[in-house]
Amino acid sequence: MSTARTLYVVVCAAGPAEHVDRLISPALAQGWQVQVIATPAALGFFDTQAVEDLTGRPVRSRHRAPGIPRSPKADAIVVAPASFNTVNKLAQGVADNYALDVLNEGIGFGIPVVVLPFVNAAYAQRRPFQRSVALLREEGVRVLLGEGAFVPHPAGQGGDAFDRFPWEQTLATVEEHLAERTE
Numbered sequence: 001m002s003t004a005r006t007l008y009v010v011v012c013a014a015g016p017a018e019h020v021d022r023l024i025s026p027a028l029a030q031g032w033q034v035q036v037i038a039t040p041a042a043l044g045f046f047d048t049q050a051v052e053d054l055t056g057r058p059v060r061s062r063h064r065a066p067g068i069p070r071s072p073k074a075d076a077i078v079v080a081p082a083s084f085n086t087v088n089k090l091a092q093g094v095a096d097n098y099a100l101d102v103l104n105e106g107i108g109f110g111i112p113v114v115v116l117p118f119v120n121a122a123y124a125q126r127r128p129f130q131r132s133v134a135l136l137r138e139e140g141v142r143v144l145l146g147e148g149a150f151v152p153h154p155a156g157q158g159g160d161a162f163d164r165f166p167w168e169q170t171l172a173t174v175e176e177h178l179a180e181r182t183e
């Protein structure tokens with residue numbers, strides 16, 4: 001049986017999802033076992049087979065059918081890219097898909113959760129989104145938004161922002177979060 005720490009990577013339906021290997025590969029190199037969970041909408045945004053080959057685990061996007069083994073329990077959860085939609089729903093406690101169920105419960109259990117949004121400046125401008133980010137931070141969720149993390153791009157220029165998306169910052173933040181819990 002594996003004793004590796006388990007990282008859940010929740011992928012939303014946002015542009016950079018196609019590059020999620022940029023998070024998975026360094027996580028694996030740092031000794032994490034990686035379980036990818038996709039929102040239903042995200043399934044069309046990345047190559048699930050390639051991700052399964054990389055992680056050695058099935059991509060989950062729905063509740064387990066009877067007889068299908070449970071995923072290992074998460075030591076930490078990263079949401080990247082986090083969509084406008086999922087950030088808002090999570091802040092409100094909406095759990096209308098498997099990824100949101102896992103996230104809502106994970107926050108409740110006190111599992112370190114790191115959210116790396118990918119939203120354009122128009123979305124980021126919305127008061128409901130700003131309130132969602134504040135609410136999640138109040139609950140201890142690390143939201144990597146703002147200077148030094150993800151800075152929203154002008155609408156229509158998301159493609160140019162893919163290469164600046166700070167995937168690996170999520171891993172450093174997870175480690176900080178875990179270290180603070182053990183202090």
Ligand SMILES: Cc1cc2nc3c(=O)[nH]c(=O)nc-3n(C[C@H](O)[C@H](O)[C@H](O)COP(=O)(O)O)c2cc1C
Nearest residue numbers: 012013014015039041042083084085086118119158
């Ligand atoms: C091609 C395409 C690209 C999109 N890119 C983004 C994005 O970068 N960020 C975002 O928040 N939403 C983006 N959206 C909108 C989301 O996919 C949409 O809000 C979806 O309902 C999100 O679902 P989820 O939060 O369950 O993953 C995009 C939609 C399409 C069709």
